[in-house]
Amino acid sequence: MFKSANLELLLITGLVFFSFNAVAAENEIFGTWVNQAGDGLIKISKQGENYVGVIEGSNKPGSQNRKDEHNPDPELRSRPLLGLKILGDLSYKGDNEWEDGWIYDPNNGDTYQCQATLEDKNTLAIRGFIGFSLFGRTETWKRKTVE
Numbered sequence: 001m002f003k004s005a006n007l008e009l010l011l012i013t014g015l016v017f018f019s020f021n022a023v024a025a026e027n028e029i030f031g032t033w034v035n036q037a038g039d040g041l042i043k044i045s046k047q048g049e050n051y052v053g054v055i056e057g058s059n060k061p062g063s064q065n066r067k068d069e070h071n072p073d074p075e076l077r078s079r080p081l082l083g084l085k086i087l088g089d090l091s092y093k094g095d096n097e098w099e100d101g102w103i104y105d106p107n108n109g110d111t112y113q114c115q116a117t118l119e120d121k122n123t124l125a126i127r128g129f130i131g132f133s134l135f136g137r138t139e140t141w142k143r144k145t146v147e
Contacts, residue, residue: 030044033142033143039059039060041144042087047088051087052085055086066080070108087102090116102114113131114126
């Protein structure tokens, strides 16, 4: 039989191990992702308690100087897309799923509610929607690999 001190140590060790694994799974979304069109590079990181995505670059020649020309606010149409936060407020739900976020589409200037699912280590399903996730569109992003 375990003595009380040994049992407490075993429980604490188990909790630390579980917590470490939960944080590791939650942070699997970190990194640079290539959007479905293959021309946008979005870096996902944590800001406070939530996850955000910022345009880090583009694979499309000549698009590095592109502006936010479709923004509904005329005063923002001259800002560069490079460095623009297009994904925000995602919170980790568990089971490789993030929810309650928003995503901005610089191709049309619209902002949508957003959720994300890590399908595997290198595949992220991003779903943008209005109101209910049933009424939306899913894009598949691929993790940018080091070349």
